[in-house]
Amino acid sequence: MKRLGAALLATLCVAASTAFAQDWPSKPIRILVPNPPGGVTDLLTRLVAPRMSDALGQPIVIENLPGAGGVPGTNQAARANPDGHTLAAVFDSFATNPYLYNNVQYDPVKDFAPIALMARQPQVLVVNTKVAAKTVADLARVAKASGGMTFAVPGLATSSRFSTELLKTTLGIDITVVPYKGGAAAITEVMGGQVQAMIASIGLVLPHIQAGRLVPIGVSSLKRTPQLPNVPTIADTFPGFEAQSWSGMLAPAKTPRPVIDRLNAVLVKALAAPDVREKMEALGTELVGGTPEQFGDWLKGETQRWGRIIREQKITLE
Numbered sequence: 001m002k003r004l005g006a007a008l009l010a011t012l013c014v015a016a017s018t019a020f021a022q023d024w025p026s027k028p029i030r031i032l033v034p035n036p037p038g039g040v041t042d043l044l045t046r047l048v049a050p051r052m053s054d055a056l057g058q059p060i061v062i063e064n065l066p067g068a069g070g071v072p073g074t075n076q077a078a079r080a081n082p083d084g085h086t087l088a089a090v091f092d093s094f095a096t097n098p099y100l101y102n103n104v105q106y107d108p109v110k111d112f113a114p115i116a117l118m119a120r121q122p123q124v125l126v127v128n129t130k131v132a133a134k135t136v137a138d139l140a141r142v143a144k145a146s147g148g149m150t151f152a153v154p155g156l157a158t159s160s161r162f163s164t165e166l167l168k169t170t171l172g173i174d175i176t177v178v179p180y181k182g183g184a185a186a187i188t189e190v191m192g193g194q195v196q197a198m199i200a201s202i203g204l205v206l207p208h209i210q211a212g213r214l215v216p217i218g219v220s221s222l223k224r225t226p227q228l229p230n231v232p233t234i235a236d237t238f239p240g241f242e243a244q245s246w247s248g249m250l251a252p253a254k255t256p257r258p259v260i261d262r263l264n265a266v267l268v269k270a271l272a273a274p275d276v277r278e279k280m281e282a283l284g285t286e287l288v289g290g291t292p293e294q295f296g297d298w299l300k301g302e303t304q305r306w307g308r309i310i311r312e313q314k315i316t317l318e
Contacts, residue, residue, distance in 0.1 A: 028059040034073025036066040036317045041247040045089040051270035069157045076105035082252040084259035092159040095303040099310045112250040114295040117288045121245040122221035126214040127197045136218045136237045148174030152195040153188035163199040164242035202284030227284045
């Protein structure tokens with residue numbers, strides 16, 4: 001009798017979820033972006049939102065909620081009603097913030113329902129033109145011979161900082177991390193020679209590489225990037241090294257599965273639009289898509305990997 005009751009309850013839940021999905025969306029959809037306008041995640045979200053809106057028949061409003069590494073905005077997204085009308089477009093710090101901030105009120109895996117991994121963007125290891133290193137192996141030799149190197153980062157809780165810490169461990173070199181308020185300030189200091197090197201997103205450094213103001217010696221992805229086809233990967237010399245920026249879309253946990261599936265379908269279709277691909281690939285961004293399960297598995301792996309690195313390296317925001 002208990003089994004029959006449980007089966008009946010499960011059937012009723014599925015039926016209710018399906019009925020809800022048929023009426024969804026019933027009002028405008030909000031996409032919360034926990035960083036300022038102008039970044040890769042914000043730009044990509046603004047490119048796909050109109051196409052998603054057309055497919056779903058409701059307006060989509062993008063709300064930027066910057067500050068404190070994106071923590072307050074992401075906290076708000078986690079607490080939103082799981083009815084499919086509030087989504088979040090997040091980036092790499094989403095997976096690392098719980099290990100760094102005391103005010104994080106979300107679990108990256110348990111408190112959100114993955115929709116799709118939207119994009120990945122490799123980072124580039126660049127040096128000042130006067131640094132005597134043309135390869136990653138050269139850089140390791142220079143650093144060991146001189147007792148270490150200085151690396152600029154655009155903030156202590158950024159993917160650039162974590163990639164730098166991973167490079168330090170992988171190459172077995174001493175690195176002094178020099179934090180700045182934003183990528184532009186950090187790059188200016190590297191170009192001026194006040195700091196020797198930096199790992200930054202390809203979109204940030206590519207114009208300066210093309211102008212000859214920075215020397216690229218390695219990319220952080222496992223394969224070369226079309227924008228810098230002659231620059232080898234760091235993994236070519238130090239196998240296994242990988243660190244990429246990324247953007248993904250999520251809904252609050254307990255959002256009905258039929259709604260997640262519908263969101264995934266329209267988002268993946270929007271990512272495949274030729275003009276979206278053209279604009280993002282020009283910035284060195286690889287558009288992904290895929291299923292909610294694929295994004296969920298990948299996100300769990302990223303959260304565990306960077307959490308381990310942060311603990312082992314005793315990385316803090318000080």
